[in-house]
Each structure stands twice: as structure tokens, then as C-alpha cells.
Amino acid sequence: MSFFRPNVDRIAGYMPGEQPQDSGWVKLNTNENPYPPSPSVVEAIREAAGSRLNLYPDPLATSFRRVVADLFELDPDWVIPANGSDENLTILLRSFVDPGELVVYPYPSYILYETLADLQGGSHERLPLNADWSWNHAAARSMVERAKLAIVPNPNSPSGNRWSDDDILSLIPPRGVLVLDEAYGDFCDVPHRAELLRRPEGQRIIITRTFSKSYSLAGIRLGFALGQPDLITGMRKVKDSYNCDRLSLVAGEAALLDQAWMQANAAKIRSTRGRLSAALQSLGFAVVPSQANFVWTTHPSRPHQSLYEELKRRKILVRFMKFPEVPAASDGVVSGLRITIGTDGEVDQLLAALREIV
Amino acid sequence: MSFFRPNVDRIAGYMPGEQPQDSGWVKLNTNENPYPPSPSVVEAIREAAGSRLNLYPDPLATSFRRVVADLFELDPDWVIPANGSDENLTILLRSFVDPGELVVYPYPSYILYETLADLQGGSHERLPLNADWSWNHAAARSMVERAKLAIVPNPNSPSGNRWSDDDILSLIPPRGVLVLDEAYGDFCDVPHRAELLRRPEGQRIIITRTFSKSYSLAGIRLGFALGQPDLITGMRKVKDSYNCDRLSLVAGEAALLDQAWMQANAAKIRSTRGRLSAALQSLGFAVVPSQANFVWTTHPSRPHQSLYEELKRRKILVRFMKFPEVPAASDGVVSGLRITIGTDGEVDQLLAALREIV
Numbered sequence: 001m002s003f004f005r006p007n008v009d010r011i012a013g014y015m016p017g018e019q020p021q022d023s024g025w026v027k028l029n030t031n032e033n034p035y036p037p038s039p040s041v042v043e044a045i046r047e048a049a050g051s052r053l054n055l056y057p058d059p060l061a062t063s064f065r066r067v068v069a070d071l072f073e074l075d076p077d078w079v080i081p082a083n084g085s086d087e088n089l090t091i092l093l094r095s096f097v098d099p100g101e102l103v104v105y106p107y108p109s110y111i112l113y114e115t116l117a118d119l120q121g122g123s124h125e126r127l128p129l130n131a132d133w134s135w136n137h138a139a140a141r142s143m144v145e146r147a148k149l150a151i152v153p154n155p156n157s158p159s160g161n162r163w164s165d166d167d168i169l170s171l172i173p174p175r176g177v178l179v180l181d182e183a184y185g186d187f188c189d190v191p192h193r194a195e196l197l198r199r200p201e202g203q204r205i206i207i208t209r210t211f212s213k214s215y216s217l218a219g220i221r222l223g224f225a226l227g228q229p230d231l232i233t234g235m236r237k238v239k240d241s242y243n244c245d246r247l248s249l250v251a252g253e254a255a256l257l258d259q260a261w262m263q264a265n266a267a268k269i270r271s272t273r274g275r276l277s278a279a280l281q282s283l284g285f286a287v288v289p290s291q292a293n294f295v296w297t298t299h300p301s302r303p304h305q306s307l308y309e310e311l312k313r314r315k316i317l318v319r320f321m322k323f324p325e326v327p328a329a330s331d332g333v334v335s336g337l338r339i340t341i342g343t344d345g346e347v348d349q350l351l352a353a354l355r356e357i358v
Numbered sequence: 359m360s361f362f363r364p365n366v367d368r369i370a371g372y373m374p375g376e377q378p379q380d381s382g383w384v385k386l387n388t389n390e391n392p393y394p395p396s397p398s399v400v401e402a403i404r405e406a407a408g409s410r411l412n413l414y415p416d417p418l419a420t421s422f423r424r425v426v427a428d429l430f431e432l433d434p435d436w437v438i439p440a441n442g443s444d445e446n447l448t449i450l451l452r453s454f455v456d457p458g459e460l461v462v463y464p465y466p467s468y469i470l471y472e473t474l475a476d477l478q479g480g481s482h483e484r485l486p487l488n489a490d491w492s493w494n495h496a497a498a499r500s501m502v503e504r505a506k507l508a509i510v511p512n513p514n515s516p517s518g519n520r521w522s523d524d525d526i527l528s529l530i531p532p533r534g535v536l537v538l539d540e541a542y543g544d545f546c547d548v549p550h551r552a553e554l555l556r557r558p559e560g561q562r563i564i565i566t567r568t569f570s571k572s573y574s575l576a577g578i579r580l581g582f583a584l585g586q587p588d589l590i591t592g593m594r595k596v597k598d599s600y601n602c603d604r605l606s607l608v609a610g611e612a613a614l615l616d617q618a619w620m621q622a623n624a625a626k627i628r629s630t631r632g633r634l635s636a637a638l639q640s641l642g643f644a645v646v647p648s649q650a651n652f653v654w655t656t657h658p659s660r661p662h663q664s665l666y667e668e669l670k671r672r673k674i675l676v677r678f679m680k681f682p683e684v685p686a687a688s689d690g691v692v693s694g695l696r697i698t699i700g701t702d703g704e705v706d707q708l709l710a711a712l713r714e715i716v
Contacts, residue, residue: 003454004453008595053576054392055377083579087598216412217412219413219415219603219604220411238371241372243444247403248603
């Protein structure tokens with residue numbers, strides 16, 4: 001006899017990418033930043049470690065929110081911190097979705113959205129994308145009209161493409177909220193700056209951001225959401241009081257205040273992204289033009305799973321992904337490799353291995 | 359027009375104790391430990407700050423779980439880590455309680471349980487305690503029989519008393535799970551060692567623990583739950599993949615491995631607790647014999663709110679608490695002061711102030 005909610009028994013749970021705990025791997029599978037965080041982040045953590053860890057953090061994260069607000073030229077009331085973007089997504093589901101209410105998201109995309117909707121007891125529908133990852137607006141419209149929450153990663157994962165502002169604005173549910181998951185927003189050629197929040201339609205948009213990617217801080221679990229104060233105030237009732245700890249809050253502040261460090265790393269990643277994309281094409285791969293810190297690549301003849309396995313044998317981890325039930329795909333399945341942009345040295349190792357394999 | 363779930367609109371949200379961000383306060387209001395964490399904790403954080411913060415933490419917290427398991431002489435499969443006990447409670451509600459299902463908890467007790475049940479859309483009932491904080495088993499029985507989840511803090515807050523094992527075991531719902539919130543378990547004269555999990559009835563018990571109190575680490579947000587593997591496996595599907603960060607996991611390991619440090623601080627707190635309790639009684643207060651790192655105290659004639667305010671004017675923070683609708687109370691209300699055990703110096707300042715006031 002199970003005491004769990006039937007929804008919990010039913011789901012498998014989200015399976016994150018492999019996180020080997022031993023060293024020696026070229027790790028290009030979970031979109032981490034290959035460069036270390038700003039030295040001022042390390043310094044801030046070391047200083048905070050020596051003082052007042054016995055006390056609870058500020059439940060309102062006042063100082064952190066002020067730094068975020070300054071960067072985005074918003075009022076601090078527009079900011080809520082979270083224990084990583086994952087927690088922000090959980091807070092959003094628990095804020096807006098009652099059992100049976102509809103959550104929609106593009107497909108193929110970040111499959112965690114579906115797990116979170118299931119956990120919340122919401123229903124969910126997939127907004128089908130065209131084969132070139134552009135929007136099928138005709139198919140999306142009726143789903144969006146019935147949705148309480150639309151969640152759209154921009155740039156998208158696994159594809160890495162960025163959609164236009166007009167595409168995005170057309171996805172606001174008439175009776176709900178649009179969540180833009182901008183985990184990869186700093187890697188765009190023209191980075192996202194929360195411009196959409198300032199549009200009249202911005203009243204119904206919430207943007208989530210993370211320190212895991214551009215700020216090289218996946219290990220500290222910190223993110224934040226931006227939205228108009230009525231939305232943020234309601235979300236604050238749902239979050240745990242002390243959801244962010246003293247160390248991550250000071251680390252996040254220091255990271256935001258060293259924009260030059262983050263921008264320099266993002267620029268290196270953009271440059272390596274261009275080089276990797278071109279090299280993959282010369283090896284016969286197709287590559288979606290990426291605005292993120294990864295590329296989505298497919299090979300016309302070599303099975304993607306075996307490519308992944310051959311690389312893994314060489315201690316190179318990439319992400320093999322397979323999305324069933326894709327209407328726009330010729331055989332109904334989209335599969336491929338999502339490869340995180342590592343250092344130039346790591347990418348050279350990957351390319352050398354691929355030259356042997358294909 | 360609100361887009362929030364009606365449950366979210368309806369509730370006020372949990373209001374944590376005051377957390378002044380300026381210094382100069384004698385802070386005896388949120389049951390923090392007045393002593394710093396083990397030096398090995400600080401060292402572990404400083405070392406981890408310099409390495410691999412760009413990578414995600416181990417989603418299974420393998421190494422941390424092994425250390426916990428060793429301490430409690432359990433298998434690591436019996437352990438799940440959380441971003442503080444608050445997150446463990448949230449995970450428990452989301453694991454076991456569907457809309458309309460019943461959550462029960464003693465009253466007066468930790469009022470967060472009620473907020474979490476509301477957020478989850480569960481119903482809730484309060485298990486009434488007798489005026490001396492003992493169980494009213496006759497009143498509790500029918501509620502426990504209908505409950506999916508019973509949550510019992512042991513020692514209790516705000517009273518600080520500890521109940522017998524027999525009392526506790528009688529609270530396992532016939533069709534549900536008993537959660538023992540042992541945030542203060544290390545401060546008992548005979549500390550809790552998860553003994554109840556080893557009883558036949560232990561199959562249906564989950565124990566939550568935190569680093570915020572005995573380990574002096576409220577600032578890092580870390581806790582864990584213990585229970586039999588089927589229960590832990592289901593809860594793992596509900597938690598965010600990377601709910602605990604690299605810094606808190608190494609800090610928690612180091613804290614657990616320095617038992618001598620924690621035990622010495624707990625012993626000091628027990629000793630100060632005895633001294634404070636006696637001094638309060640000599641000033642005319644009633645004090646519940648405490649097994650926690652705080653005392654619950656009432657004064658027969660002085661209004662508790664004004665005592666709290668007079669202390670606050672002197673930059674001494676204690677917690678004024680007022681519980682309405684208490685059947686066992688003569689006027690239906692239980693009010694009093696919950697005073698955290700500080701250092702001997704802090705307690706002397708408190709007592710000097712109270713001597714002026716009463």
C-alpha cells in the first residue's frame with residue numbers, strides 16, 4: 001500500500017544529466033560554464049563563511065534584490081530570489097496552477113516543465129514547433145487560450161535558437177501568465193535585458209534567470225525571477241521563508257557586480273560556439289544556429305545514441321536526447337546531441353574524438 | 359483580476375521571526391545557536407569556494423548521505439537532504455497530501471504546518487493539547503484516524519517539552535504517515551537518535567532534522583529527513599534535482615564529523631537553559647521545563663506583548679506569541695514569550711532588563 005499521492009506514484013521523476021563525481025571527464029552535458037566564477041565571488045564566500053553562519057539569512061534578501069534591481073533598472077519589488085531556477089519554476093507552478101488547470105510549453109524543450117505540472121496535478125499540452133524550431137502559431141493558439149501558465153525557454157533548449165519578441169508576446173495566455181525561462185539569456189548575441197517586462201503586455205510576464213550558466217555558479221543554486229510587484233508578492237507567499245542561504249546571496253551579489261568577468265566569459269563561449277558549429281558542419285553534422293552555451297546537432301546517418309556512447313567511452317560526456325511524438329518530425333521522433341560549449345581545449349578534444357568516430 | 363490559485367490569494371503567508379540586518383541586537387527570537395559552527399565547517403566552505411562552483415552539485419548528495427547514515431547507523435537509502443527543514447516539510451506535503459486530504463498537528467505548535475497544508479490545498483485540524491502541554495489523546499484519536507499526515511515537533515515549539523515514545527507512537531495515522539520534526543532533538547537531556555525508526559511502527563515514520571539549531575548553521579539552509587527507503591525514494595521524485603548546493607553539503611558533512619563541537623555547545627545551552635529557567639521563576643514567571651534551545655515563559659500579571667516591546671526598546675529580541683482558539687486555555691488564548699537560549703552574557707543582559715521591567 002502506498003501513502004503517496006497518486007500523481008507522485010505515477011511519475012518517474014525528472015532525471016537530470018549525468019553528474020560524475022570523479023574527475024577526468026570532459027563534461028559537456030549539462031550546460032555548465034567551463035570557466036570559474038569571478039575571484040570576487042570566491043572572496044565574498046570566504047569572508048561570509050567566517051561570520052554569522054549561525055544566524056538565519058535575510059528572508060527578503062534585501063541587499064541581493066537591490067543589486068539585481070539596479071542591474072535591470074527595476075525596483076527591488078520586481079525581484080524574488082530562488083534556490084536555483086528549478087525552485088523558481090516550482091514556486092510558479094504552486095502559485096498559479098490548481099489541479100486540472102492547463103500548463104503549456106513548446107516541444108521539444110525542457111522536459112522538467114512537464115514533471116512539475118504533473119506533480120502539481122495540472123494538465124499539460126505541448127505547443128508543437130515546426131521542424132526548423134520556429135513556432136507553429138496556428139497549432140499553439142487554441143492551447144494558449146486555455147492555459148493558466150505558458151512556460152517558454154528563450155533561447156530554447158535543446159535547440160539553442162532564439163525567438164522574436166513578437167513570437168513571444170503572442171504566447172501570453174488570455175487568462176494566465178507567461179513565464180520566460182531565460183537561463184541562457186546572457187549568451188545571446190544581443191543579450192536579454194528584460195525588455196519585455198517594460199511593454200504593456202509585460203504585466204503578465206515573469207522572467208526567470210539563473211547564476212548556473214553565465215555566472216559559472218551552478219554549484220551554489222541561485223536564481224531569481226522578475227515580474228511586476230503584484231505577481232512577485234503572491235509568489236513570496238509560496239516560497240519557503242529562508243529559501244536562499246547567506247553564502248549564495250553574497251556570492252550572487254559579487255557575481256552581479258563583476259559584469260566584466262561574466263561578459264568576458266560569455267564572449268569566449270560565443271566565439272568557441274562559432275568554431276564548434278563550423279567544425280561539426282565540416283564533419284557532416286547539421287547544427288542549429290545557437291544563441292545559448294550549447295549547440296544542438298544531428299548527423300544524417302550515424303545513430304546519435306551510439307555517438308554519445310562512443311564519446312562516453314573516451315570520457316567525454318555530451319547529452320543524447322530523444323523526443324518522441326513530435327508532429328513536425330518525419331518519423332515522429334527528434335533525436336540528437338546537445339553539446340555544451342566548453343573551453344577551446346575541451347572542444348578540441350571532442351572534435352578529435354568525433355573525427356575518429358564518424 | 360488575480361491569476362493566483364485561490365488558496366494562495368486566501369492565505370497571508372507564513373511570517374518568520376524578525377531578522378534585523380543591523381548589528382547590536384541581543385537576538386533571542388528565532389532559536390538560533392549563539393555559538394559559531396565548528397572551525398572545520400568554515401575551513402570546508404573556504405576550500406570548496408575555490409573549486410568547481412561552476413559545476414552542479416551531486417543531485418544524490420552521495421557523500422553527505424553516507425556521513426548522515428553512519429551517524430545514525432542506517433543505510434544511506436534512508437536519508438534525503440533538503441534546503442533546510444522547511445523544504446523537507448514542503449516536500450512531505452507535496453508527497454503525501456492531495457487536495458482535501460487531512461493534515462493534523464498539535465496546537466499550540468509550529469504554525470508553518472498550517473500554512474503548508476493550506477498551500478497544498480489540504481484540509482487541516484489541530485490536535486488539542488492539555489493545559490500542561492501533554493496530549494489529549496481522547497480528542498486527538500478521531501482526527502489522527504482520518505489523517506493522511508500527522509506532523510509533530512518533538513520537542514514541541516513554543517513549549518519546549520518532550521513527549522514520551524508511547525505518546526508519539528499513538529499518533530501514527532492508520533492510513534498515513536507520521537512526521538517527527540526533530541529540529542531541537544539534540545538539545546534533549548537524552549538526545550533523540552532516531553530510535554523510533556527501528557521499531558516495527560517505524561515503517562510509517564519520517565524524521566526531519568536540521569543544521570540550523572544544534573550545528574549553528576541556520577545561515578546555510580540544510581536539513582535532512584530519515585525514513586525507510588520506499589518513503590525516501592518517493593520523496594526524491596518530488597524534490598528539485600539540485601536542491602542542496604556544494605557549499606552547504608560540505609559544510610554539513612564537516613559539522614556532522616565534529617560531534618564534539620556540537621555536543622559541547624548543546625551542553626552549554628542546556629546549562630544556560632537551567633540557569634535562565636530558575637532566574638525567570640525567581641522573577642515571578644512560570645517556565646515550562648524545556649528540552650530545547652528555548653524556554654516558554656508566562657507571567658501571571660504582566661501583559662506579554664508589552665514585555666516583548668519593552669525588551670525590544672532595549673534592543674533585546676524575544677518572540678511574543680499568541681495562539682487563539684485553544685480549548686484547554688481558560689480564556690481560549692495561550693500567550694507568552696518564547697526565549698531562545700543565548701550565551702550566558704546575552705541571558706544576563708535579558709535578565710537585567712527584565713528586572714527593570716517587571
